[in-house]
Structure formats: structure tokens, C-alpha cells
Amino acid sequence: MAGSRKIAREFTLQGVYAWLVGGADVTLIIANLKDDEQFKRADETFFRTLIHGVIKEEDMLSSRISPLLDRPLAALSPIERGILLIGAYELLHCPDVPWRVAINEGVELAKKFGGTDGHKYINGVLDKLAQDVRAVEIAHARKPRAES
Template identity: 55%
Template sequence: MNDAAPQQRPPRQSRTGLTATGVRKAGAKSGRSRAREFALQGLYQHLVGGNDATAIDLFTRDLSGFHKADAAHYDALLHGCITTAQYMDELITPQLDRKMAEISPIEHAVMWIGVYEFQHCQDVPWRVIINECIELAKEFGGTDGHKYVNGILNGLAPQLRAVEVEADKAAGKAG
């Protein structure tokens, strides 16, 4: 019989939203991820209902959970996407295999978010942008909409983030 007391580990420090290994817990979303969700909802209102950015903004800020979103990122996405919509559609359209009018408004808005972030959020790696957009399309879009969004954004990344994509290819990270 061994009389030695079992070793006890020191209690782990709580890191909100992270597992013990530092990975984000399922369901724990960053402020930017939440901002993308709220922006997506607003862009949907714009695409489907023709609502203007100011009305959408006022409505969205009153929604439950908005306080957990990165408000500055939400503002940039909502207003930036609506302001540059025509330009972004001109970038997206050559990548499409159908007319823009046949694209779901959710996938359309997700692609806007991806293109906007490629162009204006240089602090967010291109792969993160694509992954975040895939997750948005999975959560809010149609069954295989995320695959379509992935294909379009992967087609645009070399054009909009050329240096970064080339660096990843050279390092064997892009495929």
C-alpha cells in the first residue's frame, strides 16, 4: 500500500472563451466574430429590403448581444460594404458561375464582408478572413453556401492579398 498522497495540480486560471490548451471554446466568439454576424444581418436587410445604413445601424445596436460585438469593426463592415457595394460586386462577379441575382443574399453579404476585410483589414490574415466567412455562411446560409463562398474568396485572395498569399505559397501553407 502506498501512503504517498496523490499529487494535486494547481488550479488552472480561467481564460474566458478558451480551453485549457488555449483554443477558443465552441460557442465562445470574439468581438470581431460577433461584429461580422451583426454586419451580416444588417447587410442582409440592405440587400433584401433596401434599408439604408443609418436605419440598419440604429436597429442593430438595439439587438440582444450587440454589446459583446466589436462596435468599430461592425461600423466599418456595415458602412464600408454598403458604400463600396458596386465596386465589390465588380470584383466578385468575374468569379461567379451564375448571375449575381441568383446568389443568395446571405452568401452575397458574406462575400462582401470577405472582400471588404481583404481590402481594409490588413491586420486580419487572409486565411482567417476566409475561415470566418465560411463559418458565417455555415451558420446563416444555405446547405452548401459555405463551399461557394470559400471558392469565390479563395479565387479573390491572390488578387486582393497577393503578397500574403504568395508568402504562404512559398512557405508551403497555401494550396
């Protein structure tokens, strides 16, 4: 299922990109993406959760991301902005996705679709957000394990 979620994230990024750049209707975007032969390999439920969630929550997600940036959100490429929105959505609304996975998947998307060193930027921003919104999970993960 992990592979199908990775594919779902890639399709979500394509959809969020189309929405950010062209402002197309999400129903039309989804219909176009579903026409892709590779879509059947995606976790469609996860894809729908992400794309609808990111677009619906874009203002709130942007307000959570903006203070962590070294430039205005509008100065980011639509790819980087889309990846950050998806990663932020997962960190905030998908507790079943471990924080490290959410960050790593954002980094992988940036390596595949983003600029040369965009993945480093994505990693830094999502890591800062995770420190805030997943602090308990992170603290628990970093606690030394007791000897049995």
C-alpha cells in the same frame, strides 16, 4: 477581441442582408441592430467599419466578385451575396485581417446562416479573390521557412 469581431461580422451580415433585401437606411439598420442584447459583445468599431464600407463600396466589391462566380451575382441568395461582400471588403480594405481569417470567417458565416453547401461556394470564391488581392501575403505564407 477575436470573438467580438466574429460577433461584429454576424451583425454586419444581418445589416447587409436588411440593406440588400429592403434597402433600408443604414443608420436605421444600425440602430435596430444595436437594440439587440448581444450587440454589446460585438466590436462596434469593426462592425461600423464593415457595414459602412460594404454598403459604400458595394458596386466596386460586386465588380470584383462577379467574374469569380459561376452565375450572375443577382442569382445568389442575399445571405451568400452579403457574406461575399463582407469577405471581399475585408480582403481589400482590412490588411490587419489575415487572408485565411477573412476566408474562414466567411465560411463560418455561411455555415451558420447560409444554405446547406453554401460554405463551400463562399470558400471557393473568396479563395480566388484572395489569390488576386493578397498574392504577396499568400506567397509569403507558403514560402518554406529557413532552418535556424
